[in-house]
Amino acid sequence: MENPNMFRIEDRVAKVALVFSYVLLLLGGLFGFLQVLSRAPGMPRLETPQLYYDGLTLHGVALAILWTAFFIVALAVFVITRELKINMNAPLLRGGCILAVGGSLAGAVAILTGQATVLYTFYPPLQASPLFFIALAVILIGTWLISAAVIEAIWRWKKLNPGKEVPLATYGVFTTIAIWLLATPPLAYAVIARSLPMSLFNAPVDVLEWRLWFWYFGHPLVYFWLVPAVTIWYTILPKVLGTEVYSKTAAKAAFVLYLIASVPVGLHHQFVDPGVHPVYKYLHTVLTYLVAVPSFITAFNVIATLEKAGRMRGGKGLFGWITALPWGKDPVFTGITFAIILFGIAGFSGVVNASFNVNYNVHNTAWIVGHFHLTVGGGVTLTFIATSFLLVPLLFGRDYVGKKFLIAVPTLWFVGQLIFGISYHIVGLLHAPRRTYIAEAGYLNDPNLLNSLHLVGQWIPWLQLGAIGGVIFALGGALFLLLTFATIFRGPRIGLSGGELQISPTPGPATIFDKLGLLALIAIVIIVIAYSLPAVEIYSRGLSPAPPYWPS
Ligand code: HAS
Numbered sequence: 001m002e003n004p005n006m007f008r009i010e011d012r013v014a015k016v017a018l019v020f021s022y023v024l025l026l027l028g029g030l031f032g033f034l035q036v037l038s039r040a041p042g043m044p045r046l047e048t049p050q051l052y053y054d055g056l057t058l059h060g061v062a063l064a065i066l067w068t069a070f071f072i073v074a075l076a077v078f079v080i081t082r083e084l085k086i087n088m089n090a091p092l093l094r095g096g097c098i099l100a101v102g103g104s105l106a107g108a109v110a111i112l113t114g115q116a117t118v119l120y121t122f123y124p125p126l127q128a129s130p131l132f133f134i135a136l137a138v139i140l141i142g143t144w145l146i147s148a149a150v151i152e153a154i155w156r157w158k159k160l161n162p163g164k165e166v167p168l169a170t171y172g173v174f175t176t177i178a179i180w181l182l183a184t185p186p187l188a189y190a191v192i193a194r195s196l197p198m199s200l201f202n203a204p205v206d207v208l209e210w211r212l213w214f215w216y217f218g219h220p221l222v223y224f225w226l227v228p229a230v231t232i233w234y235t236i237l238p239k240v241l242g243t244e245v246y247s248k249t250a251a252k253a254a255f256v257l258y259l260i261a262s263v264p265v266g267l268h269h270q271f272v273d274p275g276v277h278p279v280y281k282y283l284h285t286v287l288t289y290l291v292a293v294p295s296f297i298t299a300f301n302v303i304a305t306l307e308k309a310g311r312m313r314g315g316k317g318l319f320g321w322i323t324a325l326p327w328g329k330d331p332v333f334t335g336i337t338f339a340i341i342l343f344g345i346a347g348f349s350g351v352v353n354a355s356f357n358v359n360y361n362v363h364n365t366a367w368i369v370g371h372f373h374l375t376v377g378g379g380v381t382l383t384f385i386a387t388s389f390l391l392v393p394l395l396f397g398r399d400y401v402g403k404k405f406l407i408a409v410p411t412l413w414f415v416g417q418l419i420f421g422i423s424y425h426i427v428g429l430l431h432a433p434r435r436t437y438i439a440e441a442g443y444l445n446d447p448n449l450l451n452s453l454h455l456v457g458q459w460i461p462w463l464q465l466g467a468i469g470g471v472i473f474a475l476g477g478a479l480f481l482l483l484t485f486a487t488i489f490r491g492p493r494i495g496l497s498g499g500e501l502q503i504s505p506t507p508g509p510a511t512i513f514d515k516l517g518l519l520a521l522i523a524i525v526i527i528v529i530a531y532s533l534p535a536v537e538i539y540s541r542g543l544s545p546a547p548p549y550w551p552s
């Protein structure tokens, strides 16, 4: 790159977002560690019930909503600047970052001071202080400014490069941001027009209307996390193996499917909600199976890429290519592939969740906790952790400290997640509830229930095993954060690489996939079809607002 200062402002934003994401990972992870112990009989109980629910709120908000989002901001800014080699709109980026960080700090204060014991879904009529909802609104506005900077940069690049294909990593970033922009306006409505008046003036809220718009956002939210991870699987994973993704076309087709099918499926979180017609729930089941298709395509594409890389390294026969890969040697490769395996397991429990009738057996149980830890905690977070091993030196110009310990991070995370995820899936099938301070929920005080012939009695070993798994991956996380903060502040300087980054396959001429506006339009049409039906149903029946309720 000609001018090493060319991306000074962009890099500063990326660095702030990255460091802040790690602080959130630390904060959220700490409460995760306390919780998994609290839920296991016989393990040290370090929380009171109040701290459990406050901590669970912070755990969900800090990790699911914020750690992911800030890491994604850093990744998006880095990919756009290095891959497209253009500057981004500085006021939008800077303003967005300040709002998002400021809002997050305000939200954390609200939760830590016990003003928002509402969990990360903040379902009404659960009441929280206005500070919490104002913080959420400010974060949303911040993310929109950053999203505008990303879309504007891609738009400008397209104009400067007519007829050229959008490079694959940028395509993944576009898909991510487009999903966010499609998903968030109804959430803003629910927060600003409903939750905020509820907390300011005790205004009653119609729970079903609110939940409709929350889950309209809540499902695409999970694809907002997944798509950047998949982008890394398609670009950085092949790169560290010295090859390219097996099929660039299939990769782009997967992104398109994620874009058009991520939003219109939210009712699969509301199968047990009364007041929504079952036919609409079935429609969302069918569309959920559509949104699983790009993940199946991804499974095929990623495994084919790994096979190609394994054979390039001399792997022979049906399985020889697997052992030829640098398992245990390269922490980036090992972390990303472990993440993909965890996601593969969770994908199958997702398909179970999506079934309208089978969902009744697992909804609100620990099964769902197993599912989402393996998806967002396994597939996504481990991918981001492994990518940090590359991103931190590139952005901060410092070499990783303790390199020989890096491999322990994905190993601990993988083994711990596997144990935790499988235990929680099983104990969920035994109907152990989620979001419950089990020690004081009554079950464990009744000797009849603790009999090993009773379901509750059978929970105990699985909850204990889950806690062991949780402690193992918490250790992996602690090691990661220790080495990463040490690198950022004390790592040996290696100088900035000049910022060249060629992670996408060499772009060719533009194709139908590059009609980004058209694809967004198709997404909007499907969303309108899937959501107008339940919305008409709910509004035509008339709202029946409920008074707010302060959890204590
Ligand atoms: Fe989900 C609930 C359905 C994917 C996250 N999900 C949640 C919640 C979260 C979450 C956070 O239909 C809880 C929300 C709450 O607090 O209430 N989910 C699905 C389906 C998929 C899916 C069908 N979920 C995700 C992803 C997430 C995520 C991705 C985050 C990143 N989920 C549901 C449903 C619920 C739900 C219901 C509500 C449940 C309820 O009752 O509350 C699918 O899109 C998944 C498709 C994926 C695959 C896997 C492909 C495999 C790959 C790896 C290949 C590697 C191999 C290596 C083969 C089909 C890419 C070896 C593999 C081995 C297996 C060893």
Ligand code: CU
Pocket: 218, 219, 222, 265, 266, 268, 269
């Ligand atoms: Cu979902």
